[in-house]
Amino acid sequence: MSYSIDFRGKVIFTMEEEGLSIREKAKQFRIVSASVSRWINQIEPKTSTTRQRKINKSELIKDVKQYPDAYQKERAERFGVCQKAIWQALKKWD
Template identity: 90%
Template sequence: MSYSIDFRRKVIFTMEEEGLSIRETAKQFRIGAASVSRWINQIEPKALTTRQRKIDKSELIKDVEQYPDAYQKERAERFSVFEKAIWQALKKWD
């Protein structure tokens, strides 16, 4: 469940106004201290990233030929998948 931005602002405002610690604030609002801590740095929720589910074998082969020394992280970014998906595809297709 995601808390509304208004609620998040209220929590941070109350914490600053009353001089409460993160733990005290969390206890007062009955939420997790990690949430309060995260909201101090970034009040807006992070946008969800969409990743494709399958890697095209021919496209991956072309990518390996074009960038033979590329890191799996770089390939994952190009294919919009997680690094583990690249690792699994490379292992599967040798």
């Protein structure tokens, strides 16, 4: 569960106002102290990166012909997928 930015700000603001420790403030708001520690450094939640789910077989074949010596990591970057997805697609291709 992700807490709202307003709530995070309230926790940090009241912690500084009251001079409480991270543990004390976390206990007061009934949240984990690790969350409060993270919010001090970065109050905005991290955004997730979305990756492509399927690799177009014909595009992969073209890429292999165009770059026969490329590493799987390089192909993965070009296709926007993880290296394991390239490995699995190449394994199916055989």
